Amino acid sequence: EAGVAQSPRYKIIEKRQSVAFWCNPISGHATLYWYQQILGQGPKLLIQFQNNGVVDDSQLPKDRFSAERLKGVDSTLKIQPAKLEDSAVYLCASSSSTGQGSTDTQYFGPGTRLTVL
Amino acid sequence: GNSVTQMEGPVTLSEEAFLTINCTYTATGYPSLFWYVQYPGEGLQLLLKATKADDKGSNKGFEATYRKETTSFHLEKGSVQVSDSAVYFCALSDGAGGTSYGKLTFGQGTILTVHP
DSSP states (O other): OOEEEEESSEEOOTTTTOOOEEEEETTOEEEEEEEEEEETSEEEEEEEEEEEEEEEETSSSSEEEEOGGGGGGGGEESSSSSOGGGGGGEEEEEEEEOOOOOEEEEEOOOOOOEEOO | OOOOEEESSSSEEETTOOOEEEEEEEESOOEEEEEEEEEEEEEEEEEEEEETTTEEEEEEEEEEEEEEETTBEEESSSOOOOGGEEEEEEEEOOOOOOSSOOOOEEEOOEEEEEEE
């Protein structure tokens, strides 16, 4: 079974530029998560999709971050414009969870390391 | 809101030493508890989990017991190997009966280095 795929693996941009990350979850997984992991910290949830609907985006800085999951499969996360403090690893995860109160395992991709100069 | 606190790191041990990484949590209701591991150059992997009080999760020689009375989920291994060198994250979700869709709240991570 293929794991969660993410691209690119690394990205370096100047501040105020825009950037997009792509995630392909495990086939059949209904729930997709985007986490931000700043160096030395644990991952923090940015946004969570159930199929193609958003169920939690309370931690997403909506003035600059956006995400979509068209057709309930692949997802893209965009930052526009980027700030220095956006330097982090962006992790995508998926699970077979289909409802509230899930304890299903989340499977993580390798992440995209973003450096904003 | 939910929170997870891990022991201050990093941790450096010799091979075959006993390992404990402390984890305590704050949450309402009955959260599910997890340990994830991140090996160098790899993504996060689930190491073990426990979904109710007094449950013991175990995998690859690692164990952790869900202690509701002390709100803890400490990770232990009796004899560590060089290959166990990694970053270990304690995490929780709302669990069955919760309102989230499995959202994980992570601790800050503990770097483990094992020397031969």
